[in-house]
Amino acid sequence: MSEEGYDHATIEQRWQTAWGEENAYRTPDDAESPAYILGMFPYPSGKLHMGHVRNYTITDSYARYRRMRGDDVLHPMGWDSFGLPAENAAKERDTDPREWTMDCIDTMRDQMKSMGFGYDWEREVTTCKPEYYRWNQWLFQQFHDAGLVDRRGAEVNWCPSCETVLADEQVEGEDEHCWRCETLxxxxxxxxxxxxxxxxxxxxLEAIDELDGWPNSVRQMQRNWIGKQEGASLEFTVEGHGPVEAFTTRVDTIFGAAFFALAPDHSISKELAEDDDTVRRFIEEDADPDGDEPNGVETDLTATNPATGDELPVFVADFVLSDVGTGALMGVPGHDDRDHVFASKMGVEITPVVAPEPEEGEPEAPDVSEGAYTEDGVLVNSDEYSGLTSAEARESLTADIDSAESHTQYRLRDWLISRQRYWGTPIPAIHCDDCGPVMVPEENLPVELPEFINTTGNPLDAAEEWKRVECPECGADAVRETDTMDTFVDSSWYFLRYISPDYEDAPFESGKADDWMPVDQYVGGIEHAVMHLLYARFVTKAIADLGMLEHREPFTNLLAQGMVQLDGEKMSKSKGNTVSPQLISEEYGADTARLFMMQAAQPKRDFDWSEEGVRSTNRFLARFKDAVDTFASETADGADDSVAEYVRDEIDATVAVATEQYDALMFNIALREVQDLVDTLRAYADYTDVHAPTFERGLTVATRLLAPVAPHIAEELYDELGNDGFVVDADWPTLETETEDTVERRQLIENTREDVRNIIDVAGIEDPERIDVVVTPEWKHRALELAMDSDAENLISELMQVQEIREQGDAAASYGQDLQATRESLNPTLTPEREHEVLRQTAWLIEREFDAPVNVLSSSDAAADTARKAEPGRPAIDILER
Structure with a gap:
């Protein structure tokens, strides 16, 4: 077989057919060792892109690995198939969103199968099917009965392009644009x-600390979004308007309050705007909450500081937000950066009231003329509270101010799920003039979508026959709710439906869910760090409180995979820089695409797509197949010598390192080990007649280690090597001999080969006749051990107390000085006996590279000048030129 390629199309089709006929990826009904591996299910947009392929190759590889380790694996796939894009695509094509969506699903399912993803397709779920969204509606009603559902009037985020409401989490950027279409x-x-x-x-919030298997960045993003703040609420009396509540986390700074500020949409601001043109123009024209600097306008009002009785000027300011706190705040420019900028701009006096805590003596008020002092400290300029620490003052002031109460506030707002669109789960409510909103009786679920009507606005409003119904309670004429659910409702519990996708009595079977949940490994994009993951955590806890589930967190371990880039930029259709997975698969094979992406970088890192990298990966697979083909066709059996011994050590070392890296999802490191092993086996076959049992084991081990990532060719090679069954069902390789010194052994080999190269290069040796490798004398190993264990200031003196070292005279003193100078970076090495053994085993590598015999000598058998240069882990090298 040529190294330029192999017949991937035939191989991949053969094994995909075989897997399908044998239902190879079916999840066992009664799992003894359950492992739930899951990638975030995709929106069916038409075709897979490279981001999909990377995400699902990660989960597929890990699922295959866990299966080979003996776990019963649940590895399902489904479709997040409701949503506005399908509705818009249907409008553009004058078709039905269902038809469009199902066509896209068929296309993407076929592509997934062609990539060799080992899903249990019997568990496939599709959220736009009534048998799935029925349970959205059922859960909605359970939450309603539990007091978790509310319908109320509120100011909401509206996307004029999508013609629908957005949750706070779906409004992005400083300019507040729609997460889908970027419309303001x-x-x-x-x-x-x-x-x-x-x-x-x-x-x-509290449970985030227990999510040890999640990236710290994602956990922090969730903390920030929940945004818990401990502080105090208190009332400032605004002239002519009575008490106005404000919230502050720094009530200890109240003696430094210099102004009072209201949000532009605060009720007092709106009232002022009716009579004050300056306020009106600011609110309508100038207010910019997302501007670089805080801006505002002074009013004619004053507010009374409840701690001091001082009258503070009242401003309408755009940095005060109605949905954060109360829409009103006290401005303390001496101790808040934003307030300082605003006060300086408006000419408001700035007084410091908190000073750094001194080591001794009285605290000294900080200079706040150029910037605020924002740390806690000791109060100054605060009447009887001066001298208290910030913490003490917060407690005392909250108790002493009549209107003050300890208060906790959150950035998090209730999840607004109403969407004024067709392609979503109908909200199972009916509006009656007499009874109000009434839940649809459970026996009438699901409320199915009517036929699609291509109209502006919400098509459900135009579905007159569908929406006109009787009230379930009083029988009067009523109207169905025409809002549909946010599609994040679908994805907030889909991982539970996979566990029992055909169950008809509830969304899932609780007993089975308790066995499988939580998901052991979840993989998806960082863009879902807040919305999807927060909603899924909430719904899991709410379901647990319904008594349906033991577990309160859905995902034990989370991996946020990096992006696939081209020339440093994320692949996207809009940029015209996409690479088609289908075309790559057709030209090079699915295994090549999978292997390239998994070896290019750690899964959490971004990486650049490289056509040359793809070709190089394909050539490696061809070389591996060629090595198996050659071995299978030849019966020669060489000696079980030191070379075979080295190869056996490398096989075991590869198993040990690759297993550790697969466990950690560091596929790139594991795959580098596999490729190095294959290269070693090929070098072995080029050097001598191989010891057949050793060589066959090496090929079999490499095949199994590669199988999770490149399953098709692994099946082919596994079969060619005479094994029964599928490699996907094979046991993971085990060690024949424990390899505790792998790192030291490999470092010794690499150091030795590199030193030989450097000597030949520097000395300009073109034709070496012999290469002597001299092992370090035992006394140097003893000195190194003492140096690593010693904390004595004078290491040389301590070394010289050992007779075998002292007897070496000047050589010992010189080596001792070297150890003294580098003692912070000293590392353990092999024993002299093990060092000699390893060098003897690997001499063939040097002989093969430089076409010269290699002698491995003990220090006593070598020339004194050469032996003197040897150190632990760094043998001396002597090269004789012809």
Missing amino acids: VEQRELDQWTLAITEYADEL
Whole structure:
């Protein structure tokens, strides 16, 4: 077989057919050692892109690995198939969203199968099918009965392009644009359905500390989004308007309050705008909450500081937000950076009231003329509270100010799930003039979508026959709810449906879910760090509180995979820099694409797509196949000598390192080990007649280690090597001999080969006649051990107390000085006996590279001048030129 390629198409088709006929990836019904491996299910947009392929290759490889380690693996796939893009695509093509979506699913399923992904397709779920979204509706009603559902009027985020409401989490960027279409978001007043995620704010926050298997960045993003703040609420009396509540986390700075500020949409601001043109123009024209600097306008009002009685000027300011805190705040420019900028701009006096805590003596007020002092400290300029620490002052002031109360606030808001679109789960409610909103009776679920009507706005509003119904409670004429659910509802529990996808009595079988959950390894993009993951955590906890599930967290371990880039930029259709997985698969094979992506970088890192990298990967697979083909066709059996002994050690070392790296999902390192082993086996075959049992074991081990990532060719080679069954069902390779000194052994080999290369290069030796490798004398090993264990300041003196070292005279003193100078970076090495053994085993590598015989000598058998240069882990080299 040529190294330029192999017949990947035939091989891949053969094994995909065989897997299908044998239902090779079916999840066992009664799992003894359950392992749930899951990639975030995709939106069916039409075709797989490289991001999909990378994500699902990661989960597929890990699922295959865990299966070979003896676990019963659940590795399913489904479709997040509701959503606005399908509805818009259907409008553009004058077709039905269902038809468009199902066509896309068929295409992507076929592509996934062609990539060799080992899914249990019997567990496939599709969220736009009634048998799935029925349970969205059922859960909605259970949450309603539990008090977690509310319908209320509120100012909401409205996307004029998508013509639908957005949750706070779906508004992105400083300019507040739609996460889907990037249109600027507007504010509207509407009655909407919400889920009370805020009821779980504390648990969602506290449980983050227990998510040890999640990236720290994702955990911090969730903490920031929940945004818990401990502080105090208190009232400032605004002239002519009475008490106005404000929230602060720094009530200890209240004596430094220099102004009071209101949000532009605060009720007092709106009232002022009716009579004050300056305020009106600011609110309508100048206010910019996302601007680089805080901006505002002074009013004619004052506010009374409840601690000092001072009258503070009142501003309408764009950095005060109505949905953060109360929409009103006290400005303390001496101790808040934003307030300092605003006060300096407006000419407001700045007074420091907190000073750094001194080591001794009285605290000295900081200079805040150029910037705020924002740390805790000791109060100054604060009447009877001066001298208290910030913590003490917060406690005392909260107790002493009549209107002050300890208060906790959150950035998190209830989850607004209403969407004014067709292609989503119908909210199972009916509106009656007399009874109000009434839940659809459970026996009438699912409420199925009517036929699609291509119209502007929400097509469900135009479905007159569908929406006109009787009230379930009083029988009067009523109207169905025409809002559909946010598609994140679908993905908030889909991982539970995979466990029992055909179950008809509930969303999932609780007993089985308790066995499989939580998901052992979840993989998906960092873009879902807040919305999807937060919603899934909330819904899991709410379901647990319904008594349906033991577990309160859905995902034990999370991997946020990096992007596939081209020339340093993320691949995207809009940039025209995509690479088609299908074309790559057709030209080079699915195994090549999978292997290239997995060896290019750690899964969590971005990496650049490289056509040359793809070709190089394909050539490696061809070389590996050629090595197996050659071995299978030849029967020569060489000696079980030191070379075979070295190869056996390398096989065991490869198993040990690759297993450790597969466990850690560091596939790139594991695969480098496999490739190095294959190269070693090929070098062995080129050097001498191989010891057949050793060589065959090496090929079999490499095949099994490669199987999770390149399953088709691994099946082919496994079969060619005479094994029965599928490699996917094979046991993971085990060690014949423990290899505790792998790192030291390999370092010795690499150091020795590199030193020989350097000597030949520097000396300009073109034709070496003999290469002597001299092992370090035992006394130097003894000195190294003492140096690593010693904490004596004078290491040389301590070494000289040992007779065998002292007897070496000047050589010992010189080596001792070297050890003294490098003692912080000393590392253990092999024993002299093991060093000699390893060098003897690997002499063939040097002989093969330089076409010269190699002698491995003990220091006593070598020339004194050469032996003197040898050190532990760094044998002396003497090269004789012809």
